[in-house]
Amino acid sequence: MRRVSGSMEKQALAGVKVLDFGWALVGSLTSKQLADHGAQVVRVESITRIDLTRTNRMVSMSSATNPDDKPWFTHLNTSKYGIAVNLKHPRAREVIDRLIRWADVVNANMVPGTLGRLGFGYEYIRSIKPDIIMAEGSAYGQTGPMARKWGVDGTGAALSGYLDLTGWPDRGPVGPNVPYGDVVLPFFIAAAIVSALDYKRRTGKGQYIDGSMFDVCAHQITPALLDWEANEHLQTRNGNRIAYAAPHGVFPCRGDDRWCAIGVFTDNEWEAFCHVIEDPSWTREPRFATLKSRKENEDALEELVAEWTKQHSAEEVMQIMQAAGVPAGVVQTMQDLLEHDPQLKEREFLVPLEHPVIGVFGHPTPPYKLLKTKAQVRTSPCLGEHTEYVCTQLLGMSDEEFVELFRQELFK
Amino acid sequence: MxxxxxxxxxxxxxxxxxxxxxxxxxxxxxxxxxxxxxxxxxxxxxxxxxxxxxxxxxxxxxxxxxxxxxxxxxxxxxxxxxxxxxxxxxxxxxxxxxxxxxxxxxxxxxxxxxxxxxxxxxxxxxxxxxxxxxxxxxxxxxxxxxxxxxxxxxxxxxxxxxxxxxxxxxxxxxxxxxxxxxxxxxxxxxxxxxxxxxxxxxxxxxxxxRTSSDLVVWEFDKRLIKRNATIRTVGARATQWLWRCKGGYVFWPYMGGPGGAPANSALSQWIDDDGLENPLNQVTNWDEFDFATLPRAVLDVQQEAIRKFFMNHTKKEIAEEGLKRGINASVVNNPANVLENPQLEAxxxxxxxxxxxxxxxxxxxxxxxxxxxxxxxxxxxxxxxxxxxxxxxxxxxxxxxxxxxxxxxxxxx
Known part of the structure; x- marks a missing residue:
């Protein structure tokens, strides 16, 4: 089984060196974007400060004791080199200082202030490498009254208004079981880092980048912010409905808990929709003739649409609608994604690679494809897997020195 | 330029x-x-x-x-x-x-x-x-x-x-x-x-x-995680992440291990200070608190106490007092609240x-x-x-x- 996806072609970020203090989701996903596109990322970890995704036992094969049997960690940390260094060890600087000199970029996302307390804040790093590009992600940003507070994924979602807008009008807010804030911030930080690399190419200057989940998430609701400021309309949850399409919802299909989403935006789509459900008489009633009237009678409309969808499988509904040019999609489960979706397969959404502890399983490729410089994905590092390689090969440490530091229990 | x-x-x-x-x-x-x-x-x-x-x-x-x-x-x-x-x-x-x-x-x-x-x-x-x-x-x-x-x-x-x-x-x-x-x-x-x-x-x-955490649950264990309103499954156990409070909602993920420990102990202290019944204070070491080994019935009792606690406080109290106490709760802001938020302002x-x-x-x-x-x-x-x-x-x-x-x-x- 392959250990690397794709062939060894040129990559967009080949030659870029990243010292990575990232962890959990935001930091891990930021450096994953860089690593999958050819940057050499050295992730610094420690058993004394273990990543939560190295302890999370969401699948039965994951043990309480082995940090290397967590497939979720792999999803977040492909293509990186991993070294183990206890940053609180009195001799940590003997390795970290060399990594700083080696690196073009430092990535981190500890609670603001933590890296500084460990002795590796931006001022220190810059004193060693004046043109370093350093990026730190956090829940609230590096400044402001909440800067030093701890936060997770939903923190940004809740504060930013995203959660308040998600769910049914007569019920409380809900969120997906999968992340929202934690997965959007990394794209912004990574884009800032790459832009900063280009800026440095042109000016010779490095910089410090402060990325906040709250800041980024609040952008998503800008239309609702403007609606409040300008019109004093306080938007709230509205289920699956939107103002400019009808029907626009998720409809029950044959089978247990199977659903298909349908969205009819234009008059042409409405005509096509009526045609493929074989023009039942209700489709010609005046109350459904225009978008405006369909919006006014949306409860009745949705019931009638559901009468039709219930007679078909979700896949049939999607195929029938799409063949007629009506936007529709199955509410796919994880099984559908992994086993039934030919489009995700075509895009190599997951590539089977071998992990030394977990075995062969699907590894995620970046979901944006650079067609000339394709991403190449390797499995994630075991804890400390590349410590010796990084110290002796990348940093040029002598074997004697490495053994000495090893005996001092630095590499834990 | x-x-x-x-x-x-x-x-x-x-x-x-x-x-x-x-x-x-x-x-x-x-x-x-x-x-x-x-x-x-x-x-x-x-x-x-x-x-x-x-x-x-x-x-x-x-x-x-x-x-x-x-x-x-x-x-x-x-x-x-x-x-x-x-x-x-x-x-x-x-x-x-x-x-x-x-x-x-x-x-x-x-x-x-x-x-x-x-x-x-x-x-x-x-x-x-x-x-x-x-x-x-x-x-x-x-x-x-x-x-x-x-x-x-x-x-x-x-x-x-x-x-x-x-x-x-x-x-x-x-x-x-x-x-x-x-x-x-x-x-x-x-x-x-x-x-x-x-x-x-x-x-x-x-x-x-975005679905990595749910994907691996199917790929390795052939289990499907379904929609469950305000309950989230990230790890061994489904726990409550969103709670109703006085006049609104609050995001507070009940998490185990060292990740959840500071917030859990701060919340437990606040429940005690409110004089409410507090089954959380039976946990002696939050760092080692593990949902995988926690009986379902105990979790239910804990979450019921947390539910009552949040219903006892307004969004404003949770935002301000919660910040001081470090319970790591985030109020669910509406668009108007976002525009007035002191962190963004700062x-x-x-x-x-x-x-x-x-x-x-x-x-x-x-x-x-x-x-x-x-x-x-x-x-x-x-x-x-x-x-x-x-x-x-x-x-x-x-x-x-x-x-x-x-x-x-x-x-x-």
């Missing part, structure tokens, strides 16, 4: 709402981003809400929100003169952003291969529902469809209702951020090698890339942008991230339809006023 990360580069932005934010991000990074609209205006200018509830192409607040800092020209790409003008613009551009159905640009003779011959350095970023190739490439999509097909929706919503989409256009937003990232990576490579390329972004795949997050034609000034988010070297700020309201036609066509491409009039009459610009 003010110093910015990517000042001096130019993007031509042909996207609809699926890709607006990509150009908005590039513009904030300093790229001169020119929105190319159909004569008469981009159809997405019809997306509500509208300023003062008056539907008009120049009053879409949705359009305003995601097109700040862009310039605008009108151009009919279906006309051959329009295509010629577009090729001239591509000669002078660094990026093309588009979200047409795959193959449409090719059918106009403006696909990536054609544009590469005009400008080998060009980077073309395509944001589509399912990507450029594959069995679903021609399927139509939207925020709702991407949410369904990506596996995000299947775990969102109340169990007794249909799965539900996220309120904001979160998939458009994140796909546009992914597109902007791919675009700047391609740019970095281009500046090093001289070679442009196409970046192919699928809304479905970008959204699906970071100078807002900027007033003047819409002088409309006689209003509106408050917008000012930046996506902060840095210490440049100011990547949002500075200007979204453009009017064809606001920059004269500057681009006459001043830059050198079209005479007669030519401009003729193009206008022919419906090209």
């Amino acid at each position: 003010a110093d910015s990360l990517l000042g001096g580069f130019r993007a031509l932005d042909l996207t609809d709402e699926k890709g607006f934010v990509c150009g908005k991000i590039l513009a904030a990074l300093g790229v001169e981003t020119i929105k190319i609209e159909k004569p008469g205006g981009d159809p997405a200018r019809g997306i509500p809400p509208f300023l003062h509830d008056a539907p008009a192409p120049e009053k879409s607040l949705y359009w305003f929100a995601f097109n700040t800092d862009k310039r605008s020209i009108t151009l009919n790409l279906d006309a051959s003169q329009g295509q010629d003008l577009f090729r001239k613009l591509v000669e002078r551009a660094d990026f093309v952003l588009e979200s047409f159905a795959p193959g449409y640009m090719d059918s106009l003779g403006l696909g990536y291969e054609a544009l590469r011959r005009v400008n080998p350095r060009i980077i073309m970023t395509s944001i589509t529902p399912f990507g450029q190739k594959g069995p679903y490439a021609q399927y139509k999509g939207s925020e709702l469809i991407a949410s369904a097909m990506s596996g995000v929706m299947v775990s969102t919503g109340d169990p007794d209702r249909p799965p539900v989409r996220e309120g904001p256009d979160s998939i458009y937003f994140r796909s546009s951020a992914a597109a902007a990232l791919g675009t700047v990576m391609a740019h970095y490579y281009r500046e090093n090698t001289g070679e442009g390329q196409q970046v192919d972004v699928s809304l479905q795949e970008v959204a699906a890339s 970071r100078s997050y807002w900027v007033e942008l003047e819409h002088s034609e409309l006689g209003v000034t509106l408050t917008y988010p000012k930046y996506f991230f902060l840095n210490n070297q440049t100011e990547n700020f949002i500075r200007r309201r979204a453009p009017l339809i064809g606001e920059d036609n004269d500057d681009i066509y006459a001043n830059e491409l050198g079209l005479s006023s007669t030519e401009m009039v003729a193009l206008k009459e022919a419906g090209v610009i």
